Amino acid sequence: MPTSKKTETTSPAAGRRRELLATAAEVFAAQGYNATTVRRIADAAGMLAGSLYYHFDSKESMLDEILATFLGELWAGYETVLAARLGPRETIEALVTESFRQIDRHRAAVAVYQKEARHLADHPRFGYLAESQRKFERVWLGTLERGVAQGVFRADLDPGLAYRFLRDTVWVAASWYRPGGRHGPEEIARQYLSMVLDGMAVRP
Amino acid sequence: MPTSKKTETTSPAAGRRRELLATAAEVFAAQGYNATTVRRIADAAGMLAGSLYYHFDSKESMLDEILATFLGELWAGYETVLAARLGPRETIEALVTESFRQIDRHRAAVAVYQKEARHLADHPRFGYLAESQRKFERVWLGTLERGVAQGVFRADLDPGLAYRFLRDTVWVAASWYRPGGRHGPEEIARQYLSMVLDGMAVRP
DNA sequence: TAACCTACCTAACACTTGTTAGGGAAGGAT
DNA sequence: ATCCTTCCCTAACAAGTGTTAGGTAGGTTA
Numbered sequence: 001m002p003t004s005k006k007t008e009t010t011s012p013a014a015g016r017r018r019e020l021l022a023t024a025a026e027v028f029a030a031q032g033y034n035a036t037t038v039r040r041i042a043d044a045a046g047m048l049a050g051s052l053y054y055h056f057d058s059k060e061s062m063l064d065e066i067l068a069t070f071l072g073e074l075w076a077g078y079e080t081v082l083a084a085r086l087g088p089r090e091t092i093e094a095l096v097t098e099s100f101r102q103i104d105r106h107r108a109a110v111a112v113y114q115k116e117a118r119h120l121a122d123h124p125r126f127g128y129l130a131e132s133q134r135k136f137e138r139v140w141l142g143t144l145e146r147g148v149a150q151g152v153f154r155a156d157l158d159p160g161l162a163y164r165f166l167r168d169t170v171w172v173a174a175s176w177y178r179p180g181g182r183h184g185p186e187e188i189a190r191q192y193l194s195m196v197l198d199g200m201a202v203r204p
Numbered sequence: 205m206p207t208s209k210k211t212e213t214t215s216p217a218a219g220r221r222r223e224l225l226a227t228a229a230e231v232f233a234a235q236g237y238n239a240t241t242v243r244r245i246a247d248a249a250g251m252l253a254g255s256l257y258y259h260f261d262s263k264e265s266m267l268d269e270i271l272a273t274f275l276g277e278l279w280a281g282y283e284t285v286l287a288a289r290l291g292p293r294e295t296i297e298a299l300v301t302e303s304f305r306q307i308d309r310h311r312a313a314v315a316v317y318q319k320e321a322r323h324l325a326d327h328p329r330f331g332y333l334a335e336s337q338r339k340f341e342r343v344w345l346g347t348l349e350r351g352v353a354q355g356v357f358r359a360d361l362d363p364g365l366a367y368r369f370l371r372d373t374v375w376v377a378a379s380w381y382r383p384g385g386r387h388g389p390e391e392i393a394r395q396y397l398s399m400v401l402d403g404m405a406v407r408p
Numbered sequence: 409t410a411a412c413c414t415a416c417c418t419a420a421c422a423c424t425t426g427t428t429a430g431g432g433a434a435g436g437a438t
Numbered sequence: 439a440t441c442c443t444t445c446c447c448t449a450a451c452a453a454g455t456g457t458t459a460g461g462t463a464g465g466t467t468a
Contacts, residue, residue: 031323034239051446119235153404161395168376176368191365199403200357255416
């Protein structure tokens with residue numbers, strides 16, 4: 001969990017804070033975290049490098065807050081889906097759709113997460129990333145295995161491979177997805193699910 | 205194309221050069237290009253930072269050579285596949301299999317490519333990356349559309365979306381694939397193709 | 409033996425990086 | 439009018455960055 005300077009998100013100045021985090025996430029996503037200088041962020045925000053340190057106490061804590069708030073909202077959405085206790089196929093469909101909604105809302109954060117998560121997981125401050133990944137695997141892999149047991153998913157596929165396949169196909173979309181494009185998140189989710197579940201080939 | 209110091213790859217000292225490039229690619233893949241210091245590479249190679257500049261004239265040219273040699277071998281493999289002039293489905297299958305073989309051989313380079321390609325494409329020196337991506341799209345998207353026209357692929361899917369889907373699912377595997385694991389590249393390709401073409405769901 | 413080349417080291421350079429201490433302008437509260 | 443808070447700027451620091459000039463041990467060639 002990140003250490004937030006302000007007490008609550010409903011603070012009067014929280015708007016400016018979110019605004020700055022949004023531009024920071026945008027630059028992080030475009031250039032990569034390490035390649036992004038704090039002066040570049042300040043430039044995009046219309047101020048000077050030192051001024052950022054009035055709002056945040058380090059560059060790292062910006063990244064922390066960006067990733068943590070994204071993961072917070074993501075898991076809130078997932079919990080809602082899981083609470084419905086749908087069947088395996090319907091659960092997968094709902095999880096994928098929810099994931100694309102999150103990509104729609106947090107495109108930049110997702111792109112940053114996807115690029116930096118792996119080597120950040122070592123860093124103790126970002127331990128919650130690894131924890132989230134474990135929870136993620138438990139939910140998705142569990143649903144897949146439940147589906148195989150119930151005979152709705154094919155049993156001749158390696159579950160671990162299918163899990164990574166599903167996970168990756170969903171999140172890499174953040175690298176090309178642009179909000180306001182031809183397809184909304186629900187439509188993209190529908191087509192993705194159609195390909196993954198029913199296949200791209202014509203049935204014989 | 206990269207500017208190679210040595211005239212040919214069959215030089216006597218080319219072995220050491222390839223060795224250094226391999227360790228550099230490994231560190232780049234693990235830490236990211238920008239986050240990797242030239243001293244860290246030298247450390248992994250068992251020498252000091254300055255000594256690297258006997259073999260290469262900059263950190264950037266190391267990255268250049270890593271990516272260029274990978275793309276060179278990749279396209280050599282693709283050309284062989286395309287020269288066979290197979291049907292659309294068989295072409296896709298052969299391209300995916302060849303891609304996983306390249307991941308098997310150039311795991312680190314692929315990981316670096318996937319992480320850095322997007323923001324490197326702007327840099328004029330790495331213009332061949334964007335060119336390769338265009339060629340890539342022409343081949344894959346063309347094969348998909350040919351398949352739809354011949355009735356072997358479903359016509360109710362957005363071709364552009366299917367292309368990105370296929371492309372991403374193949375290359376993200378480099379982020380978790382480890383050579384010498386349970387599945388070889390051909391087996392992984394087989395399962396990937398089974399999921400993408402025939403779907404994960406049980407046929408009704 | 410002498411000259412030479414290869415492959416590395418030493419030691420420093422110019423520059424960029426994240427970060428900080430102190431100042432100041434604007435505006436609301438008292 | 440005074441005080442105080444908010445929000446930003448100025449100016450600099452210390453550490454780390456890629457890179458380079460020159461040196462040197464050891465093997466190869468003449």
